Amino acid sequence: MNLDQLKVFLTVSELGSFQKAAQANYVSQRAISQQMKRLEDELGVKLFIRGKNRVQLTSAGIFLKSAAKLF
Numbered sequence: 001m002n003l004d005q006l007k008v009f010l011t012v013s014e015l016g017s018f019q020k021a022a023q024a025n026y027v028s029q030r031a032i033s034q035q036m037k038r039l040e041d042e043l044g045v046k047l048f049i050r051g052k053n054r055v056q057l058t059s060a061g062i063f064l065k066s067a068a069k070l071f
Contacts, residue, residue, distance in 0.1 A: 005039045006068050008032060009047065013065045016054050 012021040012032065022029040040047050047061035057065060 001039060001042055005035055008035055009039060010065065010068055012036060012048070012055060013057055013061065016056070018055060019053075 008021060008025065011024055012018060015021050015024065018032045018036070019029045022032045025032070036048065043060075043064075045060040046058050047064060048055040049058055
């Protein structure tokens with residue numbers, strides 16, 4: 001996990017959308033989605049429940065968000 005992934009994760013978790021996070025970071029939605037998939041693969045946990053136009057955090061995602069805010 002790198003700092004950029006963590007920043008993007010926090011943006012997605014705050015905005016509740018890969019698309020909105022992509023717009024906020026001036027990148028494509030696909031780039032955000034791929035970056036979050038790599039983060040999930042690295043950590044070995046699912047961080048998001050992906051809906052049609054919205055994402056929600058899993059319990060692991062909630063834990064990561066609270067831990068990340070400490071830094």
